[in-house]
Amino acid sequence: MESFVVNLLNGLSWGMLLFLISVGLTTVFGVLGVLNFAHGSLFMLGAYLSMWVMHLVPSFWAGLVLGPVLVAVIGMVIEVFFLRPVYDRDVSYQLLLTFAILLVLDDAVRLIWGPGYHVVEAPQILAGVFPLFNHSYPVYRLFLVCIGPVIGGGLWFFFKFTRWGKLIRAAAMDREMAEGIGIRVPLLFTAVFGLGTWLAALGGALAAPHQSIGPSMGERVIIESFIVVVIGGLGSFPGAFIGAIVLGFLEAFGTVFAGRIQMALPYILLAVVLLIRPRGLFGEK
């Protein structure tokens, strides 16, 4: 029972981080039609830049707010200069272009901050532990469990009820029609890519006190968030939520019931879903 609750919380906290990252990936795919290979690198950049801000202005919260905004600006620059020329190309070229961006970002981070690992301390209020049965559990992970649904709910509200959210959904449904009725689609695309980048970077900033920061932290995340959006259904919001939670639980409980093949579970899940329901659990036909 004890270990069950601990695993449950571990799974949820990682699942919520994964949800933030994947929802950015799936939004970008849903609107722009580009599966962004560099998404994991933007996640990593979020962790590094928020760490940088945290050291400049010695405040965790300043880093959490400003770091992802800086990364979002970088993301919008990437969209304007590199993605725009390839929107009408084959999917594989878009994948390759974003892969090239991944190479540049990963190595740039290694060049600036070095290949070593960095540690970020959680702020005072979230730093401690609280008693859970006979164990103690870090407060910060509970904070992660809570913040996921808050941001998810905010996004849902944004897409459902605000003017910008409606414009984005219109452009995702039919780009030409949206342009025809006077929506400035290129500007909207830049904004959406910025939003997706911001979500990835926010995930990175939130992950910073949770795990150590290193230049390869994006590599694991990009594959896991690919799996999340594919099993949830590319472009699907609830799909990303369910997919992320499932993957978080596989991570937390996998070692208990699967032992050494735990590492393969996400890939097995990916293959099974793609073969049975190629459009994912929540994907449209």
Next chain:
Amino acid sequence: MGRNTSVKSQFISGVSIFGILALCPIFFPIYWTMILTEILIMGLFAMSFNLLFGYSGLLSFGQAGFFGLGAYATTISILHGVKSIWLAMLIGMAASAIGATLIGFLCVRRDEIFFAMLTLGFGMMIYTVAHNWRELTGGSDGLSLFMVPPIHFFGLEVSLEPPRAMYYFSLIIVAAAVYILWRVIRSPFGLMLMASRENKDRLYFVGANVKNIRLFAFVIAGVMAGLSGALFSLFNHMAAPSFVHWSFSARPVLMTILGGSEIFFGPACGAAIFFVLEQLVTSITENWMIVLGAILIPVVIFTPKGILGTVVSWFTDNKA
């Protein structure tokens, strides 16, 4: 340009490339001979990938799985007492053939991104096995091959330990494999493959079994990847989990894009550009990936035909 002249010119260019490559070790120092060996092996890997990408329109992100199967099966069989290199390499190719048949059977049902994600997933399953089945694969350390047995060739015994011997051995094997790939592409089957890339529904309506065509291409590509993996393990004296990781699957993709997917030798040319650049860049800075990425971005944006593809189309455009 007629098809026959293009076939002829391709064949002639292939033979002359082989001739030039055969002379290279005489003029090059040992170090560059070893780089050339790596280019040959990875060039074959990239060309086998391009049978799927360029000729069938299927972007596979799991080719390292078959490359790794070939490398591990060859290494394991030598370590378990197989004396003949030929037999060990055959076992390597058989392992990747079986893997490619099973995985291909499931993957060829999907297109585009879904195919890419499926192959990525299966490739990473093979990686997990290589990484976690410590008793057989040596886990994260991989397996080292302390001694590569000599090859027996018409009664002659040749050691593969000297780099030049390994180079000629690789050159002959790669040339044979490339010839087979070329024949496959030139065959009626190759034409059907390209038809399936252009419009698979129409091909299906005229009565072709698209899934079987794709599966056959997938298996050929997998076996060729396994062969290059087998060579790579002999060349490096080891098989390691990094050979199977998805980032290794990305290498033939990058090489193909660099060289050009529409030209038969494009991927191999991309492999050459990749390794020569790597040598030049790493002699100046450790951050080779940032340079590679910075080169790839304009290549993808401005020359979708790749570097060799663009050069070739300059020449053919002038002729026309």
